[in-house]
Amino acid sequence: MKIASWNVNSLKVRLDQVVAWLEHQQPAVLGLQETKLVDEKFPAEAFNEVGYQVIFSGQPTYNGVALIARSELADPVMGIPGFEDDQKRVIAATVDGVRVINLYVVNGQEVGSEKFDYKLRWLDAVTAWVEDELSRHQRLVVMGDFNIAPDDRDVYDPEAWHEKILCSTPEREALGRMLDLGLHDSFRLFDQPEKTWSWWDYRAAMFRRGLGLRIDLVLCSEALKGRCSTSYIDKEPRRNERPSDHAPAVAEFTL
Numbered sequence: 466m467k468i469a470s471w472n473v474n475s476l477k478v479r480l481d482q483v484v485a486w487l488e489h490q491q492p493a494v495l496g497l498q499e500t501k502l503v504d505e506k507f508p509a510e511a512f513n514e515v516g517y518q519v520i521f522s523g524q525p526t527y528n529g530v531a532l533i534a535r536s537e538l539a540d541p542v543m544g545i546p547g548f549e550d551d552q553k554r555v556i557a558a559t560v561d562g563v564r565v566i567n568l569y570v571v572n573g574q575e576v577g578s579e580k581f582d583y584k585l586r587w588l589d590a591v592t593a594w595v596e597d598e599l600s601r602h603q604r605l606v607v608m609g610d611f612n613i614a615p616d617d618r619d620v621y622d623p624e625a626w627h628e629k630i631l632c633s634t635p636e637r638e639a640l641g642r643m644l645d646l647g648l649h650d651s652f653r654l655f656d657q658p659e660k661t662w663s664w665w666d667y668r669a670a671m672f673r674r675g676l677g678l679r680i681d682l683v684l685c686s687e688a689l690k691g692r693c694s695t696s697y698i699d700k701e702p703r704r705n706e707r708p709s710d711h712a713p714a715v716a717e718f719t720l
Contacts, residue, residue: 466561466718467491470608470681471702472498472569472664472711476529480508482705486713488515490699493535494560495713496567498610500529507531522553530556530567530609548590555591557598561720563689564602566595568609576633584612588639596646603688604720607648610664610711611682613640615650619679621660631680648684651696651716663698664711672703683716692718 469492473479476497487495495517500507502523512519512533522543523529530553532538538558545555557566568591573584599605613636617623626632644650652661662677671677685693696716703712 466493466563466720467715468494468496468563468565468606468608468683468718469699469713469715470496470498470567470610470683471713472610472681472709474499474501474709474711476500476502476508476531477506478707479709480511482702482708484511484515486702487512487517487533490715492715494563494565495533496556496565496608497531497533498529498567498569499527500531501526502529520556520558522556524551524553528553528569530554530569532556532558532560532565532567534558534560536561545587545590545594548587548594550587554587559602562604563718563720564598564605566598566605566607566609568607568611570610570612572612573630573636576628576630576635581630585635585639588636588643592639592643592646595643595648599646599686603686605648605686606689606716607643607684608682608714608716611640611680613637614678614680615640615653615682618659619662621662621676621678626678631678644684647687649687649690651683651685651693652679652698652714654690654693655696657697661698663714665703667710681711681714683714685716685718689718692720694719
């Protein structure tokens with residue numbers, strides 16, 4: 466079962482790229498972030514035509530998430546239960562017995578800002594909900610654009626990014642609390658090439674220069690850890706014309 470996460474940074478702009486990737490890679494589930502589309506304009510038919518079902522939660526200009534799957538997307542949830550938030554950042558469903566949660570984590574803007582405080586509150590609320598989901602679903606995946614580089618291995622220049630947004634101690638500790646529920650970063654279950662990133666700033670030719678961060682993650686529960694056969698970042702879509710600044714993060718499971 467191939468499960469992938471991709472921040473597409475506007476589905477309107479990159480719909481053809483996403484459909485082409487689906488047809489080539491054939492994942493069982495793809496989670497999208499930053500679709501930036503109201504629900505009335507979501508191009509569900511384009512995914513249906515290539516054999517996928519889709520659920521989505523969107524808003525104009527910002528945010529927006531979707532789950533795309535070959536099988537039924539059962540028991541969908543949109544938003545964090547019990548957490549009032551107008552931003553469309555969370556969507557979940559069960560696919561072939563695996564509970565899949567897709568997150569577009571708050572960026573936070575700057576350490577110490579109001580948006581940073583919101584990010585930490587949001588992460589606490591998500592973690593509490595994930596704990597509840599884990600109590601009911603042994604096979605669980607939490608994926609998405611986490612806007613957190615888990616540790617210094619995931620940063621091209623740890624010294625320059627030290628305690629900056631995406632790399633600060635409070636953010637990493639918040640991610641750690643989620644992992645402590647019994648989740649595993651699938652990417653780190655395997656030996657990986659050094660300097661493997663999933664996001665490269667558009668500015669200063671960062672992709673061409675190999676300067677990025679790994680902030681797109683596929684986390685899996687203990688019940689799926691031993692069934693994870695590989696996990697990687699697919700950098701090829703970042704080479705497209707007019708690409709997203711993110712590349713898909715992929716994990717495969719033998720079920």
